Amino acid sequence: MKKILIASTALLLIGAHGASAQEKTLTISVYGFAQDAFKELVYDPFEAKCGCKLVVETGNSVERLAKMEANKANPVVDMAVVSMADALSATRAGLIDKIDTSKLSNFDKLYDIAKDPNGDGMSIGYTFYATSIVYRSDKVEVTSWADLLGDKLAGHVALPNVTTNQGPPTLYMIGEALGQNTPDLKAAIAAVGEKKDDIVTFYVKSSQLVQLMQQEEIWAAPIGRFSWEGFTKMDLPIKWATPKEGQTGGMNVMVLAKGSKNQDLALQFMDFWLSTEIQTALAEKLVDSPANKEVKVSPEIAENLTYGEETVKNLKLIPSAVALDNREAWLSEWNAKVGQ
């Protein structure tokens, strides 16, 4: 028995030693979306370059943040990508560290809004998207966010649920169109609640909308630009609206886990992801719109992205603090006025 014990302990030690000598490991936490493309364009090339091993955790941001919070004392994840508002929430919970941008050679190439989205130095934008309204141009003309609740679209429109990423930005713009844009979104939620019988559904997954549009169930819906491609492939006259109030959207950012033992490696990875080469590759595969302004893509590719200085400058994003401080209130207001 004793011999076996010694032998297995020895084996364990060899094993542990072998692993550490083999390579460093960087654990990242990302959205579950387009992982095949990310593996090919970002993860594999980075592993080859750094001689390290990437461990990728995926999931929606609520789950992933909850996990980071649970492992706060002994972080598993070194670097994560989350939404702008979630980054602020992670900052407030003390889960992330300031990013030393002097170590990022590609930092100066970023659009200004991506450099420090929350104004606290804790996150860097790596992609953003515009949110506007897709519509059947043979049935209606959409020129304002208020058209979503207008008579012409009654019974033919889907809106995002307040719990989705597109929900609050859509309400924000409806409020803007109503001339009552307060952070509590009260006017917009009340307006939607009044018209809720005219809304076909409050969607949770935008992938569902293509089918609803194809079946003529709906003529219009607000979507993020990343979902646009599916609509262009339909055999129907479909347009992307440029409402007079402007377009809204969202930004995803990179953050650095507090207490991570691999911060330098994490910074190398961020820099790699933000480089013109990688951002161009991701843009060309229509995975993510570039935050790096040196990225040049063809007009056909640009058509399916949120691209170009002008577009980026005119995005009306909800400030993170507004989103964070009002989330719960939006949800209960929504449940009271729309949910039942």
Add this chain to the structure above:
Amino acid sequence: MFHNRAEALALALPAAVFAAVVFLAPVVILLAEGFRNADGWSVSAYSGFLSDPLNRTVFLRTLRLGAAVTVVAAVIGYAAAFAIVNLPPKGKGRMIGLVVLPLMISPVARTYAWIVILGRTGIVNQALTSVGLTDEPVRFLFTETAVFVGLLQLFLPLMILALISALENMPKDAIPAARVLGANWFQVFWKVILPLTREGLVIGGTLVFTGSLTAYITPAILGGSKVLMLETLLYQRVTVANDFVSASVIAFILIVMSFAANLLLKRLATARSKR
């Protein structure tokens, strides 16, 4: 069969330990979450949950749809099962095969099919318009009607199968005897068939009701967030709000509803037979 009880218990032990460790313990831990607050044990999560009008609406909708699906499934189920049991053996086998067939198709695929069927351009609306019952396509999707139809189609086979086996076990002469003695068909059903097949009805009813309560895909796809049911609300609480306390409350309510339905059905069945 066994020399003593201990031997029997020893044989049952591995299964019991397995169930306790991987099923009972996690369930208890999860449910305990709902009975705690910062100060210790409490039912505040339950009173808080039920004081929200949205939650009450969702609870009542779940109960209403579950009951409606069960009752309609029982009515259709009796008719279908009765017809199938009286077929010649070959036809009976084929019909049972047809009843079982939908169970072999993924509920996701079946539910998506309903999106096409119930859509504005789907066959139901085409039929309604061509017959002249309506000028404008009727909106079925994302309504309680759609969820009801989806759940009924999903769980009807279970009811039919339960009733078939109950009808098969019924003495063959019971119905002719009742007829000879002058009972009409309603009386035959009410006084003879129903009491003699109540076990099947209890099993079928419990399966259909619990199935309807706990189905996730059908209400999620056909109802969406406009027709929330307890199961879709549970999912929303966890994934959107990371609110495991509400989730635990909902899980407990669902368990209680399932047990209550089973007890109620049993009670109804025995009450009938005593008369």
